[in-house]
Amino acid sequence: MVTSATTPSAPSTPPAARRLMFVHAHPDDEVISTGIALASYAAAPDTSVTLVTCTLGEEGEVLVPELINLRADRGDQLGGYRIGELAGSCAALGITDQRFLGGPGRWRDSGMIGTPPNDHPRSLWRADLDEATAELVRIVRDVRPHVLVSYDSHGGYGHPDHIRAHQVTVRAFTDAADPAFAPGTGEPWQVAKRYETAMPRSRAVAGFELFHDSADRNNPFAGLKSVDDLAMRLVDDADITAEISAPEFFDAKIAAMRAHRTQMAVDGFFFALADGIGQRAWGVEHFVLAAGTRGPGDGPDGRERDLLAGVTF
Numbered sequence: 001m002v003t004s005a006t007t008p009s010a011p012s013t014p015p016a017a018r019r020l021m022f023v024h025a026h027p028d029d030e031v032i033s034t035g036i037a038l039a040s041y042a043a044a045p046d047t048s049v050t051l052v053t054c055t056l057g058e059e060g061e062v063l064v065p066e067l068i069n070l071r072a073d074r075g076d077q078l079g080g081y082r083i084g085e086l087a088g089s090c091a092a093l094g095i096t097d098q099r100f101l102g103g104p105g106r107w108r109d110s111g112m113i114g115t116p117p118n119d120h121p122r123s124l125w126r127a128d129l130d131e132a133t134a135e136l137v138r139i140v141r142d143v144r145p146h147v148l149v150s151y152d153s154h155g156g157y158g159h160p161d162h163i164r165a166h167q168v169t170v171r172a173f174t175d176a177a178d179p180a181f182a183p184g185t186g187e188p189w190q191v192a193k194r195y196e197t198a199m200p201r202s203r204a205v206a207g208f209e210l211f212h213d214s215a216d217r218n219n220p221f222a223g224l225k226s227v228d229d230l231a232m233r234l235v236d237d238a239d240i241t242a243e244i245s246a247p248e249f250f251d252a253k254i255a256a257m258r259a260h261r262t263q264m265a266v267d268g269f270f271f272a273l274a275d276g277i278g279q280r281a282w283g284v285e286h287f288v289l290a291a292g293t294r295g296p297g298d299g300p301d302g303r304e305r306d307l308l309a310g311v312t313f
């Protein structure tokens, strides 16, 4: 007699007890401002990390000569190529849950502020905020993160997609918990804490003093008279809430940066390991708590050393 052999349904993996979600504008942003945090939380026990990327980075530059025809003003294939670069970055950082807002290609890279791609019909800059928020709420309600991380209201350095990513994240923090918002996108969920990535003024000053005279082609301070000439918004050190330092993931961060080879040239003095400048510069990341309750901190600055500090699970 043949009994129906039913394969026991594979036990679904219970969600990790501690869940974080990072919302970034383009492929490469994830590693630049949060690579250490992503890698360290991805490796932490019973902790999951979800990376949401809002565009494919179609309007980016192409630093690799043999790939120049991918550029938007030529073959316009850079977005698809950067999906692969992002996969390499995620592999290096240990991220296994990466999603595109609204699915790959839903919203297009808007280009730098004031440039024609801002007006592309699918640009993130022109996106309907309710629609984009509903797509992020859908992911938040699926993942149910305790912590949400994105940029400040200036988008870090004023890029329209970064500003939009900030706006959508601020809305999703509140709207994901509102049962009246976007019904059908999952059960309401209240995220406990929202952070914004931050560049402490003291670190910009230190980098400027060390590096501004360098002839290195990657010199981010070339031609500047002071750090206040940087496009990036600098945060007073006293206003920094959290510092994530995990130098053991420095190599993973550099490997992830190298994955974005159309966007970043990871070489030269600034990344030199010998004198530790690169390690000091890229091995620590800073955040400002923008919503939720600040957790316990330590050290002379009283900063949180864990974005999940104080969260009740």
Ligand SMILES: CC(=O)N[C@H]1[C@@H](O[C@@H]2[C@H](O)[C@H](O)[C@@H](O)[C@H](O)[C@H]2O)O[C@H](CO)[C@@H](O)[C@@H]1O
Residues within 6 Å of the ligand: 026, 027, 028, 029, 032, 057, 058, 059, 060, 061, 109, 110, 111, 112, 159, 263
């Ligand atoms: C880190 C980041 O947000 N990169 C964006 C940015 O790239 C800049 C842009 O290509 C600019 O023209 C260059 O001069 C600058 O060096 C780049 O950092 O904007 C791109 C277009 O929107 C975007 O694709 C890229 O990811």
Ligand SMILES: [Zn+2]
Residues within 6 Å of the ligand: 025, 026, 029, 159, 162
């Ligand atoms: Zn970006």
